[in-house]
Amino acid sequence: MQEIGDNIGRLQSEIAGICSRMGRRPEDITLIAVTKTVDTDRINHAIECGIRHVGENKVQEVMEKYDLIAKKVKWHLIGHLQTNKVKYIIDKVALIHSLDSLSLAQEINKRAEKAGVVMEALIQVNVAEEESKFGMGMEEVDGFIRHIASFRNLKISGLMTIAPFYEDLSMVRPVFRELKVKYDALAQMDLPNVEMRHLSMGMTHDFAVAIEEGANMIRVGTGIFGKRNYHI
Numbered sequence: 001m002q003e004i005g006d007n008i009g010r011l012q013s014e015i016a017g018i019c020s021r022m023g024r025r026p027e028d029i030t031l032i033a034v035t036k037t038v039d040t041d042r043i044n045h046a047i048e049c050g051i052r053h054v055g056e057n058k059v060q061e062v063m064e065k066y067d068l069i070a071k072k073v074k075w076h077l078i079g080h081l082q083t084n085k086v087k088y089i090i091d092k093v094a095l096i097h098s099l100d101s102l103s104l105a106q107e108i109n110k111r112a113e114k115a116g117v118v119m120e121a122l123i124q125v126n127v128a129e130e131e132s133k134f135g136m137g138m139e140e141v142d143g144f145i146r147h148i149a150s151f152r153n154l155k156i157s158g159l160m161t162i163a164p165f166y167e168d169l170s171m172v173r174p175v176f177r178e179l180k181v182k183y184d185a186l187a188q189m190d191l192p193n194v195e196m197r198h199l200s201m202g203m204t205h206d207f208a209v210a211i212e213e214g215a216n217m218i219r220v221g222t223g224i225f226g227k228r229n230y231h232i
């Protein structure tokens with residue numbers, strides 16, 4: 001377990017280092033510990049070591065762990081969300097990172113109304129247009145936002161992307177940069193139901209580049225809990 005605390009400490013100082021180089025404030029970067037496949041003892045240990053945000057990519061895992069995890073964290077649903085599972089997480093997660101279709105938006109809005117909450121979500125954008133990844137195309141974002149303008153129980157609070165894995169990190173930079181440009185453009189537009197506050201990009205292997213390019217939320221699994229076997 002001890003390596004978890006060491007990893008978190010090292011990550012926090014790396015984040016601080018990048019921020020000081022970039023003239024940004026470390027407290028403006030939200031570190032989400034990605035806890036998929038991690039057992040609750042290890043998650044609770046990470047919380048004791050300072051983690052305040054956890055991310056799961058499966059509804060099932062949120063449900064299994066929710067009551068066993070210390071109450072002082074915010075939950076993030078970061079993986080693909082099927083419409084028929086929205087009802088299970090609507091009163092549990094603080095932010096859905098994987099909003100990628102109108103039908104999902106409609107279901108979230110409906111379930112949030114029933115639960116008496118306003119759900120915040122990020123639009124997942126498949127910037128690099130990879131076949132294997134979820135997310136809408138960059139060109140679909142504006143039309144989508146127009147459609148959800150009248151929704152009362154769903155708010156768009158930012159954008160998220162999962163970048164392709166490149167060994168050479170200079171290749172990933174344009175992906176992050178492109179999403180930041182979109183984020184800034186939307187922030188300027190004063191759209192109903194949209195407030196650009198979170199730009200969720202960067203994982204263990206590319207978070208430094210993501211922060212350099214403007215991310216204010218990073219999702220780190222391996223870098224905290226070590227290698228696990230999973231598919232995104």
Ligand SMILES: *Cc1c(COP(=O)(O)O)cnc(C)c1O
Nearest residue numbers: 034057078203204219220221222
């Ligand atoms: C697993 C996962 C991460 C974390 O990946 P690591 O490489 O382990 O840091 C981030 N975002 C999403 C959507 C994931 O599924």
